[in-house]
Amino acid sequence: MDCILYLLLFDVNIKIETLVQYWFAEGFIGTPTNTNTMDLDAIFKCGQNLLDELQHRHMVVLRDDSILGAIDDVSPKRKKFQEMLYSGNILLFPRKFKIVKSNSDVSTLDLDDIDRISIWDVDLRLPSQSPTNCTKLSTIITTWIRLYDIPEKFFENMENVRVLSLMRSHFTHLPSSIARLGKSLKLLDLHECSRLECLPLPYLGALGKLEVLDLSETPLTELPDDSFDGLQSLRLLNLSKCPNIVSLPPSLSCLLNLEHLLLEDCQSLSHLPTSIDQPLQKLQLLHLSGTKLLEIPERFFQGMLKLKILNLSLNPGLKSLPISIFNLVKLKKLNLEGCSEIQNMTHFLKHIPSSLEELNLSRCKSLQEVKLESSSFPNLRILNLGFTPVKVISLQNFSSLENLILDSNEKLQVVDLCNSKIRKFPLEDAGVLERLKRISLFGAKHLGKVNWEKISSLPQQVNLDQCGDGNIPHMIVPLSKWQRDGNESGGSLISLIDGVFFQTLTQSHPCIKNMQHFFVYVCPCAARGKYKTLLPQRKGCSYKDIYSLRKPSDPCYAFERCMVIERVERFPKGLGGVLGCAQLLSLHDEEAITRLSDFGIENFGELRECWIERCQAMKVIFDIGAKYQPVLKCLEKLHISKLKKLTNMCISSGVLKDGSFGRLMHLQLEYCPQIVNVFSSGVRLESLEVLEIKFCARLKEVFAAKKNEDRCLQRLHTLCLWELPALSTIIQNVQLVSLKNLKVRGCPNLRKLPIHNTFGGAVVVRGESEWWERLEWVDNNAKQHVRFNCSKPFKLPNHL
Incomplete structure (x- = not known):
C-alpha cells in the first residue's frame, strides 16, 4: 500500500x-x-x-x-x-502527506506530524532557521521549484529524513547542515540542479548511510580527490550528462559497496584512475558511453569480479581494450557501439569471458573482421553487428544465440547461423544488404514466423534446412539437387521451417521479385528420412505405352520455382504468398488436404505443372467460384493418381471463363475409384493435346456439361481411356477435330466416339475387337476415316 x-x-x-x-x-x-x-x-x-x-x-x-x-x-x-x-485530501490516507502546489507559500506550512512533503512548481524561499516540528519528516521531494538558496541551518532538525530530492532546483551549493542527515539519509537526488558546480565537501562524507546519489545533468566542474570519502554505503552513483567532468577522483576506491556507476554522456571525461587502491568488487553495472576516452588503464577492471554490464559505446577515440577486461568473469553485456577506431579484436574475442550473453559491435567502422568461436561464447544470446563493415559472419554451432542484428551492412556477403538458437529471422529490420549472397540457418530449431513486411530484400540463397522443433511441418531444400553445375547465382534458394514463415508474405511483396529460384519441400520432421521423396521422374513408369506419350522432365532442371508437399498431418497454412510464385507443385502421400483449391485458387497464377498422388482425404481438386476467374491460366501439365476419395477433379457453379486452363496441354488421371466426372461445367481447354484416364471405376462422363464453349478441345490429338467400366460419354456436342490417336481398353459402355467425316486425316484407334464391333456410328462415313488396330492381350509389368 x-x-x-x-x-x-x-x-x-x-x-x-x-x-x-x-x-x-x-x-x-x-x-x-x-x-x-x-x-x-x-x-x-x-x-x-x-x-x-x-x-x-x-x-x-x-x-x-x-x-x-x-x-x-x-x-x-x-x-x-x-x-x-490526486485529490489532495490527506485525511483519506493512513500516513500524513503534505502537498504544496503552484502559488503556495511553503514558509507558512505546519510540518507537525508530517511524514512526507512534496513541493511542485513554486517560487520558494526557505526560513533561515530549521523548523522545529519536523522530527517525523522522512521524505522531501521538490520538482521544478525556483529555489536559489538553502539556509545553512535548514536541515538541523531533520535527522530522520531518508529521501531528499531537490532535483531541478537553482541553488549553487548545499548547506553544512546536510551533515545532520547522516544517520538516516539513503537517497540524495540533485538531478538537473543547473547551478550546482561543486560538491558539499566535507559534509558529504558525513552521509555514511547514503546508498543512492544522483548528480546527473549538473555542471560540476571537478571532483576533488576526497569527493567520496566516507560514502562506504553508497550503492548507486549517477554522474551521467555532467559535461564538465574530466576525470574521476582516487576516492572512487572508497565506494566499497558500489554496484552501479553511471557516467554516460560525460563529454569531457578523458581519464580514468590508472589504478584503484581497493577494487570495486561489488560493481555490477558500469556505463561509460559517450565520453572522450582515448584509452582505458590496463589495470582499471582489476578486481571487478561481479561486473555484469559494461557500456563503452560512442567512444570514437577508443582504439583498444585493456587485458584486465578478461578478469570480468561474470560479464553478461558488453556494448562497444560506435567505437569507430577499434580495429583488430581477434585476440580479445578469443579471451572474452564465457559468461557473455550480449555483445554490441555495431557502428565499429574500422572493424572489418569478426572471428568468433562457439567454444568461447557458450552463452552468447544477442550479437549486434549493424553498420559494421564485416564481409563474413560465421556463427555456426552457437547453441545459445537467439538474435543477430545486421542493420544495413554494405559489405556483408555471407551469414552462417547453422545450428544456432536464433529465434528472429536476421533480415527483419536489417535494411538493404546489397552484397549479401547467402544466409544459412541450417538446424535453427527455434526459428519460426517471419514478418515479411520488415524485410526489404533476400539474398541469392536462404537455407533453413532442418529448422523447427520437430512438432510442425518442415521445409528443406536439397542444395546438391538445386545448384546447377555449381552455379549459385540467379535468385533466392529458400528452405523453411513451416508455412508460418510465409504467413505475412504476399505476392505483391518486394521479396517475391527476388525469389527467382526456390525449391520448397514440406514434410513433417518425424517423417523425414523414412521415405523416399517422390518427384516427377523420367523413368519407372508401369505402362510404357501410355507414359511414353509424355516424358516428364526433372523439376529441378525444368523449373526455377518448385514446391513439394508430402506426408503432412494437418493443412499447411501460410503458403499462399510463395505458392503464388511456384511453377511446379507436387503433393503426395498425405491425409490432411481435402481440396487443393483451399490454398486459394488465386495463388495458382504461376503454376505450370502439378502432380497429385496418394492424397487420401482429397475429394475435389479445384472448387472454383466466380471471383477469381479465369483460373490456372499458366497450368500446362496436370497428373492425378491414387486419390481414393476423389469425386470430381473440377467443379464450378457455371461455365469456366475464357482463359481458365487455357494452356493445359497434358492431363493424366488414374486410380481414382470414386470419381464420376472430370469437369462438371463447360470448358474450352483450347490447348489440351493429350488426355489419359485409367482405372477409374465410377467415371461416367469425362466432361459432364451439356454445353461447352466453341473451339473446345480443338488441339486434342491423343486420348487414352483404360479400365473405365462405367464410362458412357466422353463429351457432348463437341467433335474432336484434331484427334489422331485413341486408345481404349475396358470401357464396355462407351458406344459413341466424338468424331465425324470432316476430319482432315485418319484417326488411329486401338482397342478390343468386341468393343469395336459394338460401337454406334451417327455418321457411317466417319468410320471410313478411322484405322482400327486390335490391342494386344493385357500383361502386367514384370515388377508388379
Whole structure:
C-alpha cells in the first residue's frame, strides 16, 4: 500500500527507475531478509514487476520508461483511482502527506506530524532557521521549484529524513547542515540542479548511510580527490550528462559497496584512475558511453569480479581494450557501439569471458573482421553487428544465440547461423544488404514466423534446412539437387521451417521479385528420412505405352520455382504468398488436404505443372467460384493418381471463363475409384493435346456439361481411356477435330466416339475387337476415316 500511496507525491511524469530508487530508499522494496541483502538488479526488477501489476489493475499508466502523472484520457478504473490519489485530501490516507502546489507559500506550512512533503512548481524561499516540528519528516521531494538558496541551518532538525530530492532546483551549493542527515539519509537526488558546480565537501562524507546519489545533468566542474570519502554505503552513483567532468577522483576506491556507476554522456571525461587502491568488487553495472576516452588503464577492471554490464559505446577515440577486461568473469553485456577506431579484436574475442550473453559491435567502422568461436561464447544470446563493415559472419554451432542484428551492412556477403538458437529471422529490420549472397540457418530449431513486411530484400540463397522443433511441418531444400553445375547465382534458394514463415508474405511483396529460384519441400520432421521423396521422374513408369506419350522432365532442371508437399498431418497454412510464385507443385502421400483449391485458387497464377498422388482425404481438386476467374491460366501439365476419395477433379457453379486452363496441354488421371466426372461445367481447354484416364471405376462422363464453349478441345490429338467400366460419354456436342490417336481398353459402355467425316486425316484407334464391333456410328462415313488396330492381350509389368 505504501508504494501506491507514494504516487501521491508526484504530479508530473517520473522515470520508472527513479521511482523504484525512491521505493528502495524508503524501504518499501529490497528490505534485507535475515542476513541476505538483495542486489540492486534484483531490487529494480522487483519494482518493475510491481509497476506492471499496478498497470494491469489500471492504477498507473506506464509509457516507454516513465510513469504518467495526472492525465484525463484514461480508463474509468484509472480515473476513479486517480481522482482519489490526486485529490489532495490527506485525511483519506493512513500516513500524513503534505502537498504544496503552484502559488503556495511553503514558509507558512505546519510540518507537525508530517511524514512526507512534496513541493511542485513554486517560487520558494526557505526560513533561515530549521523548523522545529519536523522530527517525523522522512521524505522531501521538490520538482521544478525556483529555489536559489538553502539556509545553512535548514536541515538541523531533520535527522530522520531518508529521501531528499531537490532535483531541478537553482541553488549553487548545499548547506553544512546536510551533515545532520547522516544517520538516516539513503537517497540524495540533485538531478538537473543547473547551478550546482561543486560538491558539499566535507559534509558529504558525513552521509555514511547514503546508498543512492544522483548528480546527473549538473555542471560540476571537478571532483576533488576526497569527493567520496566516507560514502562506504553508497550503492548507486549517477554522474551521467555532467559535461564538465574530466576525470574521476582516487576516492572512487572508497565506494566499497558500489554496484552501479553511471557516467554516460560525460563529454569531457578523458581519464580514468590508472589504478584503484581497493577494487570495486561489488560493481555490477558500469556505463561509460559517450565520453572522450582515448584509452582505458590496463589495470582499471582489476578486481571487478561481479561486473555484469559494461557500456563503452560512442567512444570514437577508443582504439583498444585493456587485458584486465578478461578478469570480468561474470560479464553478461558488453556494448562497444560506435567505437569507430577499434580495429583488430581477434585476440580479445578469443579471451572474452564465457559468461557473455550480449555483445554490441555495431557502428565499429574500422572493424572489418569478426572471428568468433562457439567454444568461447557458450552463452552468447544477442550479437549486434549493424553498420559494421564485416564481409563474413560465421556463427555456426552457437547453441545459445537467439538474435543477430545486421542493420544495413554494405559489405556483408555471407551469414552462417547453422545450428544456432536464433529465434528472429536476421533480415527483419536489417535494411538493404546489397552484397549479401547467402544466409544459412541450417538446424535453427527455434526459428519460426517471419514478418515479411520488415524485410526489404533476400539474398541469392536462404537455407533453413532442418529448422523447427520437430512438432510442425518442415521445409528443406536439397542444395546438391538445386545448384546447377555449381552455379549459385540467379535468385533466392529458400528452405523453411513451416508455412508460418510465409504467413505475412504476399505476392505483391518486394521479396517475391527476388525469389527467382526456390525449391520448397514440406514434410513433417518425424517423417523425414523414412521415405523416399517422390518427384516427377523420367523413368519407372508401369505402362510404357501410355507414359511414353509424355516424358516428364526433372523439376529441378525444368523449373526455377518448385514446391513439394508430402506426408503432412494437418493443412499447411501460410503458403499462399510463395505458392503464388511456384511453377511446379507436387503433393503426395498425405491425409490432411481435402481440396487443393483451399490454398486459394488465386495463388495458382504461376503454376505450370502439378502432380497429385496418394492424397487420401482429397475429394475435389479445384472448387472454383466466380471471383477469381479465369483460373490456372499458366497450368500446362496436370497428373492425378491414387486419390481414393476423389469425386470430381473440377467443379464450378457455371461455365469456366475464357482463359481458365487455357494452356493445359497434358492431363493424366488414374486410380481414382470414386470419381464420376472430370469437369462438371463447360470448358474450352483450347490447348489440351493429350488426355489419359485409367482405372477409374465410377467415371461416367469425362466432361459432364451439356454445353461447352466453341473451339473446345480443338488441339486434342491423343486420348487414352483404360479400365473405365462405367464410362458412357466422353463429351457432348463437341467433335474432336484434331484427334489422331485413341486408345481404349475396358470401357464396355462407351458406344459413341466424338468424331465425324470432316476430319482432315485418319484417326488411329486401338482397342478390343468386341468393343469395336459394338460401337454406334451417327455418321457411317466417319468410320471410313478411322484405322482400327486390335490391342494386344493385357500383361502386367514384370515388377508388379
